[in-house]
Amino acid sequence: MMHANTTVDIAVTATDLIRAGLLEIGNGCRIHPSAVFIPVDMLGTLRPIVLGARVVVGAFAVVHGGARVGADAHLGHRAIVGEPEYGYAMRQVYQGVGDATTIGAGAVVRAGATIYAGVRVGDDTTIGHHTLLRTNVVVGSGSQLAANLTVERGTRIGDGVRCSPGSHLTADTRVADRVFLGAGVRTVNDKQLIWRDPDHEQPLDPPVFEYGCKVGSGAVLLAGITVGARALVGAGSVVTQNVPADAVVYGVPARQHGQVKP
Missing domain, CATH: 2.160.10.10 (Hexapeptide repeat proteins)
Incomplete structure (x- = not known):
């Protein structure tokens, strides 16, 4: 019935x-x-x-x-x-x-x-x-x-832009022209990791990938990170600080180890 x-x-x-x-x-x-x-x-x-x-x-x-x-x-x-x-999704219904x-x-x-x-x-x-x-x-x-x-x-x-399989771009991420992201790249946009608590939620702070930068497979980028133009982030890195333009960084946490050659 x-x-x-x-x-x-x-x-x-x-x-x-x-x-x-x-x-x-x-x-x-x-x-x-x-x-x-x-x-x-x-x-x-x-x-x-x-x-x-x-x-x-x-x-x-x-x-x-x-x-x-x-x-x-x-x-x-x-x-x-x-x-x-x-x-419900991303702080609203x-x-x-x-x-x-x-x-x-x-x-x-x-x-x-x-x-x-x-x-x-x-x-x-x-x-x-x-x-x-x-x-x-x-x-x-x-x-x-x-x-x-x-x-x-x-x-x-x-x-x-080129994005390889299996990656996650969190809300409001900015990816400029000619960026390359490897497989399994992970991004974070919330420094407090607070979910569904409007009294304590902070503004989202997604990462930014500037023109022509390259990020290797398996890298993790924390909230608020900017990867500068043409920079190179090594595979498996955990990026906790901004990456200058043309820098080569890798490691856990990622550290600068040189410059991208022209």
Whole structure:
């Protein structure tokens, strides 16, 4: 028996959405029959979905309202684009509100990736298998984000950035153009490690990666750290102090051991 306050989603086809002005499909698109388009968020707000010319949408991919996918972009099997944030996260409760979500022209979102509402991915950028981009992340053009990354809310990633698999970028991290991050890099943005205690929480203090710096696999960067332009951080280092531009640092804790050669 169905209770009076129970709701059931009614199946709506892509054709229905096109007729309602909620789905626009450009010329030459290839969309798998199992792909799902959800133009309404959890509060009932409708937002149109726009697919540019020659977009590919894989099997069981889910595209939410507000998504705008540029020409020649590729959404892999089971990719999710424009997911509304819901529940407690990063010091607030989200209500499932949708937002504009942009996937640039020629971008590739590989199988299993999840991209939340409000994210912007630049042209010709690749998002790896099972990588997660949380609300309001921005990724520039021509960047490569590998598999199994977690990029938390509000992070800004520049152009031509390379991130290897399995790394974690904490909320509000700043990654400038041409930065290289190795596999399994870990970042921290909270010096007090206080969770869900609004009377004692301090402002977040995420790390900053300046232009062209390189961070080796397995490195850990504590809150408030800046890695200077073109600096090199050795694999497995624990970075507890700012790294000057062009410095070579490594160790636990990391210490300077020279300069990057021109």
